[in-house]
Amino acid sequence: MLNKISFVGAGSMAESIIAGIIHERHLHAEQIHVTNKDNKERLERLQERYQVQCTTDRKESITDADVIILSMKPHDLTSAVEAIKQYITPNQVVVSVLAGISIEQISSIVGENIPIIRAMPNTSSSIGYSATAIARGKGVTEEQLNDIISLFGTIGTTTIIQEKDMHTVTGLSGSGPAYIYYLAEAMEEAAVKSGLDKDVANELIMQTIIGAGEMLKRSGESAEVLRKKITSPNGTTQAGLETLEQYNFQNAIKDCVKSARERSIELGENKKR
Ligand SMILES: NC(=O)C1=CN([C@@H]2O[C@H](COP(=O)(O)OP(=O)(O)OC[C@H]3O[C@@H](n4cnc5c(N)ncnc54)[C@H](OP(=O)(O)O)[C@@H]3O)[C@@H](O)[C@H]2O)C=CC1
Numbered sequence: 001m002l003n004k005i006s007f008v009g010a011g012s013m014a015e016s017i018i019a020g021i022i023h024e025r026h027l028h029a030e031q032i033h034v035t036n037k038d039n040k041e042r043l044e045r046l047q048e049r050y051q052v053q054c055t056t057d058r059k060e061s062i063t064d065a066d067v068i069i070l071s072m073k074p075h076d077l078t079s080a081v082e083a084i085k086q087y088i089t090p091n092q093v094v095v096s097v098l099a100g101i102s103i104e105q106i107s108s109i110v111g112e113n114i115p116i117i118r119a120m121p122n123t124s125s126s127i128g129y130s131a132t133a134i135a136r137g138k139g140v141t142e143e144q145l146n147d148i149i150s151l152f153g154t155i156g157t158t159t160i161i162q163e164k165d166m167h168t169v170t171g172l173s174g175s176g177p178a179y180i181y182y183l184a185e186a187m188e189e190a191a192v193k194s195g196l197d198k199d200v201a202n203e204l205i206m207q208t209i210i211g212a213g214e215m216l217k218r219s220g221e222s223a224e225v226l227r228k229k230i231t232s233p234n235g236t237t238q239a240g241l242e243t244l245e246q247y248n249f250q251n252a253i254k255d256c257v258k259s260a261r262e263r264s265i266e267l268g269e270n271k272k273r
């Protein structure tokens with residue numbers, strides 16, 4: 001049972017999780033504490049929007065928190081943790097949503113005696129639709145793990161994975177919503193170019209994506225089978241898919257996920273910012 005959670009980092013991902021938790025009423029706003037580097041306006045905005053406890057006082061934010069959620073960019077991890085480390089105790093659990101950074105790396109900065117969990121949510125958290133992968137570090141108790149599963153469970157699905165798979169998951173479902181939005185942008189542009197009203201196009205695209213997602217979830221059939229059911233011989237879908245093939249669409253997607261995965265590895269190796 002969580003009484004206080006503390007976000008260190010108040011950007012897009014922190015806000016998506018906060019919005020989801022508040023929306024699902026998993027915790028009261030006053031149980032959620034948020035701090036960032038130095039952007040006071042951003043903290044004020046979050047406080048106004050969600051009534052969460054925003055402060056630049058790191059001691060106040062960290063002390064007595066059951067969970068500390070690290071939600072800064074990977075290159076800010078060391079400086080952010082150095083500033084809060086003195087207030088973290090072994091009965092707290094640190095959850096990192098950072099791409100690429102391993103539990104071992106976090107542990108070496110936070111302290112070997114602090115339990116650490118890695119989570120890879122996505123921005124659909126804000127409406128309770130995240131696909132969150134969770135990897136457990138050494139020293140995390142069953143109770144702490146269950147608390148974290150239940151926290152992320154309020155903002156979408158949770159899947160326990162081995163930490164070695166975190167780079168792949170980051171490139172797949174962490175970044176994944178952006179690939180879908182990119183597709184939606186192109187579909188909208190094509191529709192508008194053919195004379196369709198933008199709002200009409202958006203309504204149809206949106207429902208098409210939701211419907212396809214729900215079919216994948218509920219029909220019990222594979223993506224391939226579902227695709228084939230739409231593709232009449234010599235019909236419109238076939239014509240569309242043949243064009244995608246000419247552009248090597250599937251290879252582009254495979255390379256997209258691969259590049260994101262490789263970037264996650266690179267972030268962990270601290271090669272390039
Ligand atoms: N965006 C996404 O879809 C996803 C992101 N992630 C991960 O979440 C993390 C955050 O990403 P995102 O929210 O997009 O990033 P943003 O750039 O939107 O936010 C970063 C936040 O970190 C804060 N910060 C920087 N330095 C410090 C510090 N020293 N102490 C405390 N806070 C600090 C910033 O504060 P200030 O404004 O004051 O500088 C800002 O609030 C990344 O590690 C990313 O890999 C994971 C899954 C999905």
Ligand SMILES: O=C(O)[C@@H]1CCC=N1
Binds near residue numbers: 099170174175
């Ligand atoms: O682009 C990024 O690095 C982060 C991690 C996953 C999604 N956004």
